[in-house]
Amino acid sequence: xxxxxxxxxxxxxxxxxxxxxxxxxxxxxxxxxxxxxxxxxxxxxxxxxxxxxxxxxxxxxxxxxxxxxxxxxxxxxxxxxxxxxxxxxxxxxxxxxxxxxxxxxxxxxxxxxxxxxxxxxxxxxxxxxxxxxxxxxxxxxxxxxxx
Numbered sequence: 839x840x841x842x843x844x845x846x847x848x849x850x851x852x853x854x855x856x857x858x859x860x861x862x863x864x865x866x867x868x869x870x871x872x873x874x875x876x877x878x879x880x881x882x883x884x885x886x887x888x889x890x891x892x893x894x895x896x897x898x899x900x901x902x903x904x905x906x907x908x909x910x911x912x913x914x915x916x917x918x919x920x921x922x923x924x925x926x927x928x929x930x931x932x933x934x935x936x937x938x939x940x941x942x943x944x945x946x947x948x949x950x951x952x953x954x955x956x957x958x959x960x961x962x963x964x965x966x967x968x969x970x971x972x973x974x975x976x977x978x979x980x981x982x983x984x985x
Contacts (some may be wrong), residue, residue, distance in 0.1 A: 840937060843893060843920045847913045847940075848876035873897035873907035875936055877920055895922060895936040909939050918942070 856870030857878070875895040883889050897907040921938035953961075 839924045843922050846876040846880035848878050850875050850911045861948050875907050875910050893934050895934050897936045
């Protein structure tokens with residue numbers, strides 16, 4: 839299941855899984871590298887109490903190799919809308935995986951730029967003056983086209 843989480847980026851960490859020993863051959867294999875992005879979500883529950891949750895979003899395989907999690911490093915301490923893939927394992931525990939680049943929060947993305955009332959009045963007056971000037975100009979004389 840995919841969803842978006844809006845929250846504050848807490849940190850980005852590169853990690854390596856523990857080395858594993860093969861029981862048959864005795865060979866030790868290096869653990870795979872992976873990344874973790876921490877996202878803190880704050881809100882208010884139905885009783886009016888403030889709540890917060892920390893989501894640890896894992897980055898594995900090709901996403902780690904393409905350094906997907908590095909795009910979040912510059913956003914540490916800032917709000918972001920984070921695409922997440924959620925999965926459940928046999929023990930009914932939820933795992934969260936990073937599934938894309940960060941987006942701006944909806945409040946920033948869709949909020950139009952607001953102008954002050956004085957700027958709006960000045961813009962309206964300038965538009966009206968330009969329209970009046972065009973109306974008062976006599977039309978340019980037309981010349982006959984030569985064939």
